[in-house]
Amino acid sequence: MSTTSSDLSDATAAAHERDAAHVMGTYARRAPVFVRGQGTVLFDADGDSWLDFLGGLAVTVLGHSHPAVAGAVREQVGAVQHTSNLFLTEPMLGLAERLARITGWDDARTFFANCGATANEAAIKLARRHGKAIADDKVRMVTLDRSFHGRTFATLEATGQPEKHAPFAPLLGYVDTVPFDDPEALTAAVTDQHCAVMLEVVQGEGGVRPLDPAVLSAARAACDAHDALLIVDEVQTGMGRLGEWFGFQTTDVVPDVITLAKALANGLPIGACVAHGAAADVFGPGDHATTFGGNPVTAAAANAVIDTIEGDGLLTTADVRSRRLTGALDGLAQRHDLVAGWRGRGLLLGVELTAPVARHVEQAAEEGGLIVNAVADDVVRMAPPLTVSNAEIATAITTLTQALDTALATHDA
Ligand SMILES: Cc1ncc(COP(=O)(O)O)c(C=O)c1O
Incomplete structure (x- = not known):
């Protein structure tokens, strides 16, 4: 069935007409x-x-x-829906603590974003801030061919899919892309000018392609050798999808930063950039912000997700x-x-x-x-x-x- 199919019901056909009339045409809708x-x-x-x-x-x-998520959202939406980050709320604090526990990083600190792309934007800015504290030109990043990291301007370039870049070129020019299965190429690409390597343990949008463990090890070693951060994008692989809380936990490699979204609140819009070690202390007041980050309703939903995965x-x-x-x-x-x-x-x-x-x-x-x-x-x-x-x-x-x-x-x- 497609959206042009003649067997759509009248109500469904009307919905597609309304979509075409007043929603920007960025998506190929299904029926x-x-x-x-x-x-x-x-x-x-x-x-x-x-x-x-x-x-x-x-x-x-x-x-x-899911009743646990629906219940948590109902309760929180009736309590307080939004305060901004000028004020603390309990669901956000509880979520940051849960993320520290399930990453296994006692010193983890989280920046809350609104989706996968904005979680990755936070990670990219964090890496640049880390790099610039070492050298002014330490701002480049290495990502992998066919990776997907989002559609905002910075994450679009980190996404190793040139056909998505072309309509918006020129891009920022801060990314070097290497083949997804070539540890030597990755090792050679990372220099002192790089502040980070960003990759997915299993490339989701790139075709469900698991990374060769040798590539992950090469990325960790290259980051260590050049004082760069290893960012694992767990937007698609996180929250139990690979059978562990996070994809990196199915490997021998420990990243400095992970990013989360998608399943974190089971469908409510949320993103998270979680760092540990020195990377957790890179951002200071005013370095990054977003109005909705850590919103109590979405954080309550995420807490229910974590508690349910654990409890069940x-x-x-x-x-x-x-x-x-x-x-x-x-x-x-x-x-x-x-x-x-x-x-x-x-x-x-x-x-x-x-x-x-x-x-x-x-x-x-x-x-x-x-x-x-x-x-x-x-x-x-x-x-x-x-x-x-x-x-x-x-x-x-x-x-x-x-x-x-x-x-x-x-x-x-
Ligand atoms: C690995 C990965 N990173 C980032 C994103 C972007 O997430 P969002 O669409 O929430 O911005 C996606 C979306 O598919 C993804 O799979």
């Missing part, structure tokens, strides 16, 4: 207009339901409308469900001509296709009631909630198989 969600399921106004294996782009880690043992569940899902994908790879295998970790998985028909699979899956997305021409991303059930995994695999059959039959695969 359904959702009015309700519960767990892994979304419902539209016509009463149709979808199994959501995308979670609002790897966000709703507890599923839709969802890191372990994520591992168990991941094994169930990847086992099923192994089976699919053996019996379906269109499936080469899978990649990723935990519940951030990419189904690798043998032909560039991922968009057709995405569309056919949606018509069958399953939401996934094509994250590359030949990769379909799955990012279900940590709360996904075995029965939902079985249904998703059945629908995906039918979608693969359709793609195989109707397109020149």
